[in-house]
Amino acid sequence: MSPITELLAPDETGHARAAEILRDGGLVAFPTETVYGLGGDARNDRAVAGIFEAKGRPRFNPLIVHVNSAETARTYVEWPEHAARLAKAFWPGPLTLVLPLRAGSGLSPLVTAELATLAIRVPAHPVARDLLKAFGGPVAAPSANPSGRISPTCARHVAEGLSGRIEAIMDGGACGVGVESTILGFRDGPDGTTQAVVLRPGGIASEEIEAVLGAPVLRGEADGKISAPGQLASHYAPGAGVRLNADDRREGELLLGFGPVECDLNLSETGDLREAAANLFHHLHALDARGATVIAVSPIPQTGLGAAINDRLSRAAAPRD
Numbered sequence: 552m553s554p555i556t557e558l559l560a561p562d563e564t565g566h567a568r569a570a571e572i573l574r575d576g577g578l579v580a581f582p583t584e585t586v587y588g589l590g591g592d593a594r595n596d597r598a599v600a601g602i603f604e605a606k607g608r609p610r611f612n613p614l615i616v617h618v619n620s621a622e623t624a625r626t627y628v629e630w631p632e633h634a635a636r637l638a639k640a641f642w643p644g645p646l647t648l649v650l651p652l653r654a655g656s657g658l659s660p661l662v663t664a665e666l667a668t669l670a671i672r673v674p675a676h677p678v679a680r681d682l683l684k685a686f687g688g689p690v691a692a693p694s695a696n697p698s699g700r701i702s703p704t705c706a707r708h709v710a711e712g713l714s715g716r717i718e719a720i721m722d723g724g725a726c727g728v729g730v731e732s733t734i735l736g737f738r739d740g741p742d743g744t745t746q747a748v749v750l751r752p753g754g755i756a757s758e759e760i761e762a763v764l765g766a767p768v769l770r771g772e773a774d775g776k777i778s779a780p781g782q783l784a785s786h787y788a789p790g791a792g793v794r795l796n797a798d799d800r801r802e803g804e805l806l807l808g809f810g811p812v813e814c815d816l817n818l819s820e821t822g823d824l825r826e827a828a829a830n831l832f833h834h835l836h837a838l839d840a841r842g843a844t845v846i847a848v849s850p851i852p853q854t855g856l857g858a859a860i861n862d863r864l865s866r867a868a869a870p871r872d
């Protein structure tokens with residue numbers, strides 16, 4: 552099956568059409584505040600299988616379910632006190648919580664790759680929110696890129712990667728945050744406490760989460776027992792090679808700068824990490840399109856959103872299969 556991909560405007564007609572496609576088990580790419588998502592009805596096995604197929608994504612890598620409110624989220628997952636606090640502080644917004652899945656959730660088992668937990672979030676983008684409202688059900692949505700490639704932060708990126716493989720793309724302009732949501736899991740700590748574990752750094756900085764929880768959050772990689780299965784080393788890869796912590800531009804390289812440096816494209820001339828996150832995938836797509844063989848990247852501090860930026864860059868630089 553190779554559908555002709557419709558381009559939808561984020562107006563009433565567009566949302567009605569998108570909701571109709573989702574109800575029929577079809578796939579619609581839509582903007583969120585982080586990156587574009589490839590949405591399908593999370594209760595429909597055929598739709599969810601279609602997401603894996605369209606992306607070429609391994610079936611063992613579970614999906615994030617998007618819902619319109621914390622009240623809806625708690626009908627799908629167990630809802631401990633720490634979840635309530637985090638949802639109150641950060642939803643709607645770029646935080647995904649991994650929590651035990653409730654029995655009888657009605658979700659397709661393909662969504663969770665048959666894990667006992669579900670990754671769930673309430674997106675903040677007004678177009679995503681309108682779409683969830685028009686559809687009225689849970690939407691499973693990974694980033695709307697072919698598996699292993701750079702995530703899309705505008706409708707054109709989605710079309711370049713997935714045109715002809717999905718039913719529709721809703722164009723809502725560029726994404727504001729620019730890197731995916733922070734994925735947070737939980738595990739039992741000493742003395743009956745719960746420890747939060749960042750499984751993927753993203754749009755909400757660990758420091759912000761620590762301020763809300765009043766406790767340090769751990770990094771998933773430090774503990775092999777709990778991780779986001781999709782965190783494969785080579786991921787977010789542009790066509791070009793990537794060289795990190797570059798202080799200069801070598802022969803044949805294009806330089807992706809940060810701060811006051813002479814370069815081909817700058818993530819943020821003023822060294823603002825939020826601006827850099829918003830520009831990251833855009834600039835990688837753009838340098839790739841210029842035919843770079845190697846993209847060199849200036850050093851980025853590891854604080855705040857820098858953790859998410861460096862995570863994506865180190866995956867982009869990792870050896871490819």
Ligand code: TXA
Nearest residue numbers: 585588613614668669670693694731732779780781782
């Ligand atoms: O910002 C985002 O999170 C975007 C937008 C579209 O919402 N979505 C996104 O989805 O980045 P995706 O599929 O590209 O990344 C989802 C990640 C994967 O690494 C997956 O392994 C992890 O979430 N994940 C999903 N369910 C999980 C679970 N139950 N336990 C641990 N990790 C899980």
Ligand code: MG
Nearest residue numbers: 693694695702
């Ligand atoms: Mg992704």
